[in-house]
Every structure is written in structure tokens, then in C-alpha cells.
Amino acid sequence: QKEVEQNSGPLSVPEGAIASLNCTYSDRGSQSFFWYRQYSGKSPELIMSIYSNGDKEDGRFTAQLNKASQYVSLLIRDSQPSDSATYLCAATYSSASKIIFGSGTRLSIRP
Amino acid sequence: EPEVTQTPSHQVTQMGQEVILRCVPISNHLYFYWYRQILGQKVEFLVSFYNNEISEKSEIFDDQFSVERPDGSNFTLKIRSTKLEDSAMYFCASSDLAGRAKYGYTFGSGTRLTVV
Numbered sequence: 001q002k003e004v005e006q007n008s009g010p011l012s013v014p015e016g017a018i019a020s021l022n023c024t025y026s027d028r029g030s031q032s033f034f035w036y037r038q039y040s041g042k043s044p045e046l047i048m049s050i051y052s053n054g055d056k057e058d059g060r061f062t063a064q065l066n067k068a069s070q071y072v073s074l075l076i077r078d079s080q081p082s083d084s085a086t087y088l089c090a091a092t093y094s095s096a097s098k099i100i101f102g103s104g105t106r107l108s109i110r111p
Numbered sequence: 112e113p114e115v116t117q118t119p120s121h122q123v124t125q126m127g128q129e130v131i132l133r134c135v136p137i138s139n140h141l142y143f144y145w146y147r148q149i150l151g152q153k154v155e156f157l158v159s160f161y162n163n164e165i166s167e168k169s170e171i172f173d174d175q176f177s178v179e180r181p182d183g184s185n186f187t188l189k190i191r192s193t194k195l196e197d198s199a200m201y202f203c204a205s206s207d208l209a210g211r212a213k214y215g216y217t218f219g220s221g222t223r224l225t226v227v
Contacts, residue, residue, distance in 0.1 A: 034215045043202050043218040044154060088154065090215075097167045098144065099216060103153040 002027040004102035006089050012108045019076040021105050023089030026070070033065055034099065035074045036088040044088055044101075048074060079109045113137040115219035117203050123225045124193055132188045132222045134203030143186045144204040144216060145178065147171070154202065160186065193226045200224075 003026045013019040025033070032051050036044035050056045050063040050072070062075040072091070076083055086104040093100060116135040124130050136143050145157040159166040160178055177189045186205075190197055200223050204216035 032214070038154075043200075043221045046215045046217070049215050098156050098159050100156060101146075101154040 002093055002100055004089055004091050004100050006102035006105050008103055009106040010108050011105055012110055013079050015079060015081060015109055015111050017079055019079045019083065019107055019109070021074040021087050021107065023072045023102055024070055025072065025091045027091065027093055028070065030091040030093065032092045033072045034090040035063060036090060038086045038088055038104065081109050081111060083107060084109045113217070115203055115205055115217050117219035117222050119222060120220065121223045123227060126195060126226055127192050130190050130193055130224060132201050132224070134186045134219055135184050136186055136203065136205035137217060140205035140207050142206045143180070145188045146202045146204065147199040148202065149199045195226050198224055198226045
């Protein structure tokens with residue numbers, strides 16, 4: 001069974017600090033990896049995608065991928081209260097026909 | 112920014128009734144998906160659809176479920192005889208030809224289905 005694993009949290013981070021979210025995946029053939037943000041009762045919103053080893057930065061967000069360790073992470077710099085949400089890690093199956101989601105990490109930014 | 116539109120936003124139905132959930136994908140997208148999320152649980156893949164046929168389906172997508180693209184714009188999910196455990200948020204998503212799943216999906220705002 002192909003899986004994407006995340007710590008469910010909650011992860012509590014003070015405002016202005018760096019939030020670090022982690023994820024592992026089981027399918028070595030996965031090529032594309034995503035971080036989605038989901039507010040309570042809302043749909044997932046794509047915030048980062050990463051396809052090759054290393055770091056990818058977009059504003060306050062940095063995604064990191066290590067295919068050898070099958071590990072994906074998301075760093076959020078200068079955390080804001082509006083970043084409080086559940087963060088979903090996702091990966092494509094090797095066939096790229098679908099995206100599989102982890103169960104999400106609940107992030108809480110405390111003022 | 113282009114959107115995936117889902118209707119209705121909330122549907123309440125009696126157990127055993129048929130429901131149809133509707134989605135209008137982004138106009139130039141060719142791959143369509145349905146996912147569901149039971150309250151407090153993960154977003155689960157149901158089915159992918161391309162070129163008027165199912166590309167892949169999960170074990171959740173049994174004979175009670177069907178999908179259709181009845182015209183050039185709508186993409187529907189039908190549940191023939193709803194069960195209490197079908198209560199969930201149902202999300203439609205689409206992706207373009209070049210990306211398929213590779214570049215991520217755009218999700219609709221979801222339909223909350225409550226079976227009583």
C-alpha cells in the first residue's frame with residue numbers, strides 16, 4: 001500500500017518563528033510532491049510543489065525534498081496567525097495518475 | 112484565476128436515496144478527479160477520469176458510485192443508494208493535459224454530503 005505519512009500534530013509555533021513540517025512517502029517511483037494548506041471546512045489549496053532533490057523557495061515557504069530518504073519538508077518563515085491550518089503533504093504515484101495525501105499536520109501559530 | 116466550481120455546497124439526503132454531485136472543471140483541463148474527506152480524516156482518492164472514461168479508481172469507488180461528463184463542461188459523481196458512511200466532503204479537481212497529476216490539482220470548494 002502506497003502511503004504518505006505525516007505527524008498529525010498539533011504543532012504550536014510562536015508568531016514570527018519558523019514552522020517545520022515533515023512528511024515521508026513509501027513509493028520510490030513518486031516524482032512530484034506537494035504541500036497543500038487546508039483551513040477547517042475548506043478545500044485543499046496548493047501552496048508548494050517540488051520535483052527534484054534540494055530546496056525550493058517561494059516567499060516565506062521553502063519546500064525540501066530528499067528522494068534517497070523519501071522525505072519531504074516544508075518550512076514557513078516568519079509564521080503568522082493566518083498560517084494556522086492543516087498542512088497536507090501529497091505525492092504522485094509513479095504512474096502520475098493520481099495524488100495521494102497524507103493525513104495532515106495541524107499547525108497553530110500562537111501570538 | 113480559473114476556478115473549479117462545485118454544486119451544491121451542502122446536500123442532505125436520506126439513506127438509500129440517490130445523489131448527484133456536480134462539478135465544473137477549469138475549461139482547458141482534461142483530467143478530472145473526485146476525492147472525499149470524512150470529517151477528521153485524510154483526503155482520499157476516489158476516481159480519475161480522462162477522455163470520457165475512468166482512468167483509475169480506488170477500492171472505495173464501488174458499484175454504488177459512477178461518474179459522467181454529460182456535456183462539455185460538467186463532471187458529475189453519482190451515488191446510487193447512499194449509506195450513512197458516505198457522509199463526507201466531496202472534492203472535485205482538475206488538471207491540464209501537460210500536467211496530469213504532475214503539477215498538482217486545482218480543487219473545487221467541495222460539497223458536504225450528509226446522509227441521515
